[in-house]
Amino acid sequence: MASVxxxxxxxxxxxxxxxxxPKAAQRMAYQLLTSDKETAxxxxxxxxxxxxxxxxCPRCNNLTxxxxxxxxxxxxxxxxxxxxVETVADMMVIEQSLSWNGRYFIxxxxxxxLNGIGPNELELGHLIDRASEPEVKEVVIATSFxxxxxxxxxxxxxxxxxxxxxxxxxxxxxxxxxGAELEYTDVNTVAQAMLNRRIRENN
Amino acid sequence: MASVxxxxxxxxxxxxxxxxxPKAAQRMAYQLLTSDKETAxxxxxxxxxxxxxxxxCPRCNNLTxxxxxxxxxxxxxxxxxxxxVETVADMMVIEQSLSWNGRYFIxxxxxxxLNGIGPNELELGHLIDRASEPEVKEVVIATSFxxxxxxxxxxxxxxxxxxxxxxxxxxxxxxxxxGAELEYTDVNTVAQAMLNRRIRENN
Ligand SMILES: [Zn+2]
Ligand SMILES: [Zn+2]
Numbered sequence: 001m002a003s004v005x006x007x008x009x010x011x012x013x014x015x016x017x018x019x020x021x022p023k024a025a026q027r028m029a030y031q032l033l034t035s036d037k038e039t040a041x042x043x044x045x046x047x048x049x050x051x052x053x054x055x056x057c058p059r060c061n062n063l064t065x066x067x068x069x070x071x072x073x074x075x076x077x078x079x080x081x082x083x084x085v086e087t088v089a090d091m092m093v094i095e096q097s098l099s100w101n102g103r104y105f106i107x108x109x110x111x112x113x114l115n116g117i118g119p120n121e122l123e124l125g126h127l128i129d130r131a132s133e134p135e136v137k138e139v140v141i142a143t144s145f146x147x148x149x150x151x152x153x154x155x156x157x158x159x160x161x162x163x164x165x166x167x168x169x170x171x172x173x174x175x176x177x178x179g180a181e182l183e184y185t186d187v188n189t190v191a192q193a194m195l196n197r198r199i200r201e202n203n
Numbered sequence: 204m205a206s207v208x209x210x211x212x213x214x215x216x217x218x219x220x221x222x223x224x225p226k227a228a229q230r231m232a233y234q235l236l237t238s239d240k241e242t243a244x245x246x247x248x249x250x251x252x253x254x255x256x257x258x259x260c261p262r263c264n265n266l267t268x269x270x271x272x273x274x275x276x277x278x279x280x281x282x283x284x285x286x287x288v289e290t291v292a293d294m295m296v297i298e299q300s301l302s303w304n305g306r307y308f309i310x311x312x313x314x315x316x317l318n319g320i321g322p323n324e325l326e327l328g329h330l331i332d333r334a335s336e337p338e339v340k341e342v343v344i345a346t347s348f349x350x351x352x353x354x355x356x357x358x359x360x361x362x363x364x365x366x367x368x369x370x371x372x373x374x375x376x377x378x379x380x381x382g383a384e385l386e387y388t389d390v391n392t393v394a395q396a397m398l399n400r401r402i403r404e405n406n
Contacts, residue, residue: 005267005268005269006249006252006253006255006256006257006268007253007257007266007267007268009249009252009253010249010250010252010253012249013242013245013246013249013250014246014249016239016242016245016246017231017235017242017246018230018231018234019227019230019231024222026292026295027221027222027292028220028221028222029253030266030290030291030292031221032220032250032253033253033254033257033266034266034290034311036219037254039216039219039220040250040251040253040254041250041251041254042216042219043213043216043217043219043220043247043250044246044247044248044249044250044251044254045247045251046209046212046213046215046216046217046247047213047216047235047243047244047246047247047250048243048244048247048248048251049209049212049213050209050210050212050213050232050235050236050243051236051243051244051247052209053209054209054210054236063210063233063236063237064208064210065208065209065210066208087233087237088233088237089229089230089233092229108237
């Protein structure tokens with residue numbers, strides 16, 4: 001900190017945030033130091049506290065500042081259901097959809113040979129251990145519907161069939177997004193939705 | 204910090220940043236805690252250091268962690284020229300344009316009666332003191348070309364004519380932006396540029 005001023009160091013640090021360019025970093029720094037010093041202090045302390053306290057949940061890989069995360073420790077969730085996702089953000093989207101009351105397992109990525117992420121880089125051994133726990137009856141694979149996400153889903157399906165043959169393995173549905181008009185949906189999605197059509201129940 | 208987790212507090216704090224919505228704050232927090240803990244620590248320390256060290260330059264209102272800012276203390280700038288801007292960001296744009304080697308004065312806003320910013324809310328008394336220093340020969344008013352910026356420029360012009368009648372008061376030029384095609388420039392700007400036309404010098 002001999003030659004770089006506190007302001008320049010702040011602008012440089014803000015630029016490291018995902019999605020923040022040089023102009024936005026400068027604007028943020030000036031606003032924080034001009035009219036928002038309270039926000040600056042609060043965010044500074046929040047960052048240092050989170051770095052110190054937040055770690056991975058040993059059961060699901062979620063971020064937590066407890067010994068076990070709130071989804072793993074909740075007594076109101078169904079122990080027989082395990083949902084496999086790629087990232088913490090994916091898990092949060094499912095939580096926000098209010099469509100899941102089982103447990104989670106976060107792979108921390110997906111198979112991506114071009115980026116050097118093979119089976120050993122994902123938490124697949126950890127997943128098999130988790131799915132082998134006697135209360136687990138169904139594993140829902142909720143990886144994304146990209147080529148890499150699909151390859152990951154396939155690899156997990158094969159692994160679980162081999163190691164936990166008594167567990168039912170399912171995949172979240174691929175289809176036309178809620179609120180979308182068919183006219184503006186890409187044909188590949190429409191074709192998949194047609195193939196995956198289900199019998200309409202009377203309810 | 205009893206019931207709110209370190210992660211929730213971090214997401215909440217990131218949301219206070221200008222231009223950051225709830226989704227972006229969540230994504231940033233997860234990325235910082237998943238793969239960028241070094242960035243998180245660095246930014247946390249930068250924020251707390253800046254809040255502690257950065258203050259207003261007593262001569263020009265610029266942000267600085269020195270007693271006097273680098274533009275006021277530089278021995279390579281022309282003391283006879285003083286440029287009046289609304290904000291630190293405006294000053295930085297002029298610096299980046301490499302078109303100015305005089306001193307600056309930052310008003311910290313502009314007249315905005317609807318928002319309760321009258322002459323007393325701006326640093327106008329401070330500006331008159333600064334413009335009264337004997338070495339000042341010209342004050343260039345570089346407030347913006349909005350209604351409020353123009354009203355601010357007018358008020359400053361009248362104040363300086365009264366208190367420092369020996370000082371030349373100028374206004375940066377309004378006209379067609381560099382690189383713009385006339386066809387796509389709004390007619391008001393074209394009309395102003397025509398009114399403000401200048402004799403072409405042979406250089
Ligand atoms: Zn957990
Ligand atoms: Zn200064």
